Amino acid sequence: MSWEIVQGARNIVFVGESGCGKTELAINCALAMKQQYEERRVTLLDMDQSKPSFRSRDARKPVEDGGVELVFGEQVMESPIVPPGIKKRLMDPDGINVLDVGGNEIGSVNMGQFEGFFDGKDTIVFFVVSPYRLLSLYSDHIKTMMEAVEEFSHLKDFRLIGNPNMGEYTDESVVTEGWDLIQERLGELDVTCDIAAIPDWLSGVKLPESCRHRLVIRRYLQYP
Numbered sequence: 001m002s003w004e005i006v007q008g009a010r011n012i013v014f015v016g017e018s019g020c021g022k023t024e025l026a027i028n029c030a031l032a033m034k035q036q037y038e039e040r041r042v043t044l045l046d047m048d049q050s051k052p053s054f055r056s057r058d059a060r061k062p063v064e065d066g067g068v069e070l071v072f073g074e075q076v077m078e079s080p081i082v083p084p085g086i087k088k089r090l091m092d093p094d095g096i097n098v099l100d101v102g103g104n105e106i107g108s109v110n111m112g113q114f115e116g117f118f119d120g121k122d123t124i125v126f127f128v129v130s131p132y133r134l135l136s137l138y139s140d141h142i143k144t145m146m147e148a149v150e151e152f153s154h155l156k157d158f159r160l161i162g163n164p165n166m167g168e169y170t171d172e173s174v175v176t177e178g179w180d181l182i183q184e185r186l187g188e189l190d191v192t193c194d195i196a197a198i199p200d201w202l203s204g205v206k207l208p209e210s211c212r213h214r215l216v217i218r219r220y221l222q223y224p
Contacts, residue, residue, distance in 0.1 A: 003032045005159075005195065005213050009124045011090065011117070013099045015149050016128035017135045020098055021163040023048065025128060025197060026044045027059050027101035033096050038067070041095040045086060046072035047111065048102040056100045059084040059220040090117045101153070106129035111153035118155060127158035131181035132166055132174075139188040158187065163213070175205050177191065 006012050012029055013024040030044040044063055046056040056063065057069065063070045071085065089097055101111055111118075118125065127146060135141045150156055164170075164178020179196055186193050194212040198205060203216045 002215060003029060003036070003215060006033070006124055008122065009175065010093070010095070010122040011097045011124075011126075013101060013111075013118065013123065013125040014128060015111075015125065015153065015155065015158070017130070017145055018102070019122070019133050019135050020128040020130040020136070021165055021197060021215070021217075022126075022128040023056055023176045023223060024217055025099050025126070025161065025215065026098050027063060027214070028217050030068045030098040032065065033098065034067045037096060041069060041092070042067070043069045043071055043095060043097050045089070045097055047099055062220050066168065086114070090114065098216060106204070111155060115154040116123060116141045125155045125158050126161050126195075128161045128163050128197070129182055129186070130136065130163045131178045131185065132164070136185070139185040142185060143189055148220060161195045161197055162193045162211075163197040165197065165199065168200065170199050172202060172205050175199075175202055176207065176209055179207055179211065184190050 005206050006029065012033075014026045014029075016022045024051060025046060030042055034042040041094060044056055047057065056072065060070055071089070089095055099111075101185050117123075127149070129136050129142060131132075131137075135145050143216065146158065150158075162179055162182040164175045164182065175196075182193055196207055196211045196213070197215045197217050200216050207214070
């Protein structure tokens with residue numbers, strides 16, 4: 001699993017459209033960070049208040065079994081309840097924080113409360129794009145989503161991850177054709193994406209040179 005792209009980062013943030021796969025990425029990232037930095041505290045901050053399921057907290061056992069501290073706020077309807085102790089963790093110079101942010105305005109507003117914590121060189125913000133999700137079908141949809149996340153969360157300087165994934169139905173053609181769709185749509189926005197998220201059963205799939213980094217992802221969430 002290649003997470004060298006976050007080398008040196010202390011705050012690793014995942015944003016994007018609801019259902020784009022950012023939660024699986026955040027879980028995989030947190031577990032990889034703990035495996036690499038055993039002596040440091042690694043916290044997975046579940047900031048997702050946009051849906052009642054498929055959140056980081058739904059994989060609590062494997063996350064905590066992997067030595068990662070999972071922090072989340074109890075949800076009341078869709079109230080944006082901030083996880084407890086988040087500022088303390090963001091201010092800890094020795095800790096590593098992985099943030100799974102909700103895919104709508106509620107999740108982005110939650111992040112907006114912490115403007116100033118994510119301005120340094122020790123922060124990396126990933127915007128995840130899945131070509132098979134409704135709001136990523138056209139380049140203008142992606143642009144609108146990115147602008148909305150930036151406006152409400154005050155996060156910026158996104159690094160994009162392409163996630164050509166259709167769950168258990170993901171095969172080689174889904175990945176390769178999806179990657180091409182991502183490049184086409186982002187090319188219309190003059191935006192570069194050179195990172196692909198690949199399910200572990202397709203870790204050796206061939207992709208063009210436009211994919212410089214691949215993140216091999218294990219599924220932790222249970223789907224119907």
